[in-house]
Amino acid sequence: MVVARSLTIPNPLVLLPKKDLSRLVQHLMQRYTVVGPVAKGGEHAFSAITDPAQLTLDYVSSLLPPKKVLHQPFEVLFSFHQEQGVLEEREPARGQVLFGVHPCDVHAIEILDKAYGHEYPDPYYVNRRQNTLIVAANCTKVGDNCFCQSMGTGPDLQKGYDLLLTDLGSQILVEIGSPAGEDLLQQVPLQPAPRVMLVEKEKRLDEARRKFKKRLNTSGLKELLEDNFRHPIWDELRQDCLACGSCTMVCPTCFCYNVVDKLDLNLKSGQRQREWDSCMLLEYAQVAMGHNFRKDRDARIKQRIYHKLAYYEPQFGTLGCVGCGRCIGTCVKHIDITDIMARLGGE
Amino acid sequence: MTDKPRVAIYKMSSCAGCQLEFLNLEPVLLDVVGAVELSYFVMARRQNAPGPYDIGFVEGAITCGEEIEKLKRARQECRVLVALGSCACFGGLPSIKNWIPERVVESRVYQNLEVIESTKAYGIDEYVKVDAYLKGCPVDKGELVEFIKGALLGISPHLRPHSVCVECKLRENVCLFVSQGEPCLGAVTTAGCGALCPSRGKVCDGCRGPANDANAESLARSFTEYGLHKSDVIRKFRKFAGLTPEFSKGAEAV
Numbered sequence: 158m159v160v161a162r163s164l165t166i167p168n169p170l171v172l173l174p175k176k177d178l179s180r181l182v183q184h185l186m187q188r189y190t191v192v193g194p195v196a197k198g199g200e201h202a203f204s205a206i207t208d209p210a211q212l213t214l215d216y217v218s219s220l221l222p223p224k225k226v227l228h229q230p231f232e233v234l235f236s237f238h239q240e241q242g243v244l245e246e247r248e249p250a251r252g253q254v255l256f257g258v259h260p261c262d263v264h265a266i267e268i269l270d271k272a273y274g275h276e277y278p279d280p281y282y283v284n285r286r287q288n289t290l291i292v293a294a295n296c297t298k299v300g301d302n303c304f305c306q307s308m309g310t311g312p313d314l315q316k317g318y319d320l321l322l323t324d325l326g327s328q329i330l331v332e333i334g335s336p337a338g339e340d341l342l343q344q345v346p347l348q349p350a351p352r353v354m355l356v357e358k359e360k361r362l363d364e365a366r367r368k369f370k371k372r373l374n375t376s377g378l379k380e381l382l383e384d385n386f387r388h389p390i391w392d393e394l395r396q397d398c399l400a401c402g403s404c405t406m407v408c409p410t411c412f413c414y415n416v417v418d419k420l421d422l423n424l425k426s427g428q429r430q431r432e433w434d435s436c437m438l439l440e441y442a443q444v445a446m447g448h449n450f451r452k453d454r455d456a457r458i459k460q461r462i463y464h465k466l467a468y469y470e471p472q473f474g475t476l477g478c479v480g481c482g483r484c485i486g487t488c489v490k491h492i493d494i495t496d497i498m499a500r501l502g503g504e
Numbered sequence: 505m506t507d508k509p510r511v512a513i514y515k516m517s518s519c520a521g522c523q524l525e526f527l528n529l530e531p532v533l534l535d536v537v538g539a540v541e542l543s544y545f546v547m548a549r550r551q552n553a554p555g556p557y558d559i560g561f562v563e564g565a566i567t568c569g570e571e572i573e574k575l576k577r578a579r580q581e582c583r584v585l586v587a588l589g590s591c592a593c594f595g596g597l598p599s600i601k602n603w604i605p606e607r608v609v610e611s612r613v614y615q616n617l618e619v620i621e622s623t624k625a626y627g628i629d630e631y632v633k634v635d636a637y638l639k640g641c642p643v644d645k646g647e648l649v650e651f652i653k654g655a656l657l658g659i660s661p662h663l664r665p666h667s668v669c670v671e672c673k674l675r676e677n678v679c680l681f682v683s684q685g686e687p688c689l690g691a692v693t694t695a696g697c698g699a700l701c702p703s704r705g706k707v708c709d710g711c712r713g714p715a716n717d718a719n720a721e722s723l724a725r726s727f728t729e730y731g732l733h734k735s736d737v738i739r740k741f742r743k744f745a746g747l748t749p750e751f752s753k754g755a756e757a758v
Contacts, residue, residue, distance in 0.1 A: 197676075197678060198678035198683070199678060199683060199684075200678050200683060202676050220673075220676045220677075220678065221673070221676045225676075230674040230675075230676075231674065396719075396721075396722065397722055398719065398722070399667070399669075399691040399692060399718075399719045399722055399723055400667070400715075400717040400718075400719055401667040401669035401670070401690070401691035401692070401715075402666060402667060402669055402670045402673075403669045403670075403673055403679075403691070406669070406670055406673035406674065407673060417662050420653050420657070421535075422532060422535035422536065422538070422539055422649065422652075422653060423535070424539075424653065424656060424657060432674065433674060435666075435670065438665075438666045438667075438670070438716075438717075439665065439666070439716045439717040440665050440666065440716060454717060454719070486682065487673075487679060487682060488682070489681050489682060489691055489723070489726055490722065490726060
């Protein structure tokens with residue numbers, strides 16, 4: 158898949174004066190739809206920008222993960238008509254650049270690539286993914302709910318990007334991760350960066366590494382969860398959890414969706430649509446004749462935690478949580494996956 | 505006469521806002537009229553045809569003996585009976601009076617109590633069998649059309665059973681509760697409105713009643729932690745759906 162781009166240049170580095178960043182973005186906007194973090198009511202949301210000044214690259218986290226532009230919250234798959242059959246509606250292939258994506262979210266996209274791109278490729282996802290370039294940004298700021306450091310997904314990124322930015326104050330260190338990334342830098346005057354800049358980068362990242370407030374011990378997770386299927390914490394969570402589904406709606410690695418046919422009133426034509434679904438919702442595991450495999454709230458809470466931390470690995474070779482902390486921040490009840498695991502681990 | 509399904513719309517104790525939503529379907533109203541015969545619709549028709557009807561939509565709560573009789577006749581006339589809007593579903597706004605003695609409530613509104621014989625305000629399933637519920641104050645037009653299509657096809661319509669939070673997140677709204685500390689009922693309220701109020705910066709008032717796994721007791725505890733007085737928590741849960749088992753637990757949790 159697209160993520161497996163080969164590198165022709167050994168880790169090339171360039172320096173971009175911060176004042177020239179908008180020039181780079183302006184240049185990208187001529188060829189691509191640029192989607193990046195934009196301020197929204199005190200939070201941030203990945204949005205298609207019309208002006209480089211809209212980008213707020215000092216953001217900590219976004220409301221929804223950038224996943225939303227690859228696997229959209231709502232999506233029309235195709236139209237159908239009784240006489241004409243299925244009418245495919247593929248979107249035009251204008252490329253897009255995901256700009257300022259944090260390492261946790263890049264890792265999450267790599268997980269989605271495995272879920273949607275490998276065994277049973279999802280044409281809608283794959284089509285968008287192949288037309289998407291990733292300009293990632295290492296984290297020099299750490300949010301209260303972040304624990305990517307524990308998950309090995311941040312605050313810095315090693316792969317999975319076309320370009321990687323690190324804020325060094327007045328300048329931005331740009332690392333090129335692919336030929337396509339190198340191509341993005343054409344027509345922008347850049348200085349080759351001396352290797353010593355990597356030392357400066359490490360200094361900034363080390364500062365970030367010291368700021369993490371949350372951690373999750375990932376050793377022996379599968380065994381820990383298997384041994385604690387009947388732990389009293391699940392019943393406490395059953396009483397606490399509102400079953401609202403927010404934790405899964407904001408998760409960058411959740412990939413479940415529901416498919417609904419929306420008929421027109423003539424009952425002859427309509428659209429097949431899909432939208433994000435969630436295992437935290439009661440109706441998710443309901444089958445024909447009304448039986449529900451996960452009727453109890455604690456069963457659904459367990460499914461969410463076990464899927465991310467125990468069931469993903471055998472299937473995808475990686476944990477299903479990237480430590481972005483969105484599920485913690487969105488929870489009215491402050492239910493915290495790091496607290497749950499610490500308690501199970503006897504901490 | 506046509507072979508289109510015959511529809512009747514009944515009004516009980518209500519503001520008429522839900523049946524008005526039929527007329528507010530304006531962009532698709534002609535398609536609706538093409539698909540069903542609106543045989544009995546006093547708000548919109550000068551002449552109304554007698555039953556029997558295929559589908560009856562009942563708007564409003566039941567608040568007096570006269571309405572109980574009218575409702576029972578409606579049940580007999582209609583093959584499918586639908587509760588249209590939150591008042592018909594579970595009492596709605598009129599049900600706020602249910603926790604005050606009947607005579608006290610009556611005297612707040614009416615001068616001459618001799619002719620007033622009100623009862624507690626209930627949803628219509630207190631008295632008759634109900635085949636479908638369309639929640640909301642008012643009902644959601646999209647759900648109304650979805651239901652009509654389902655009825656025409658003889659299939660269950662796709663109505664969202666989960667919380668408002670899901671639709672709020674799908675729209676990427678800033679959460680009024682966790683970001684601004686405003687006590688929102690969205691986490692325990694049935695979606696289907698498209699998170700209408702939170703999308704406009706106003707907390708969910710719970711007009712659509714409890715979601716399918718509403719944990720109102722837990723939310724009530726959070727309300728008090730966020731500084732709401734016990735009486736405010738009670739008012740929140742009893743504003744539209746205080747008669748439902750789920751929201752009554754919320755009102756009684758603190």
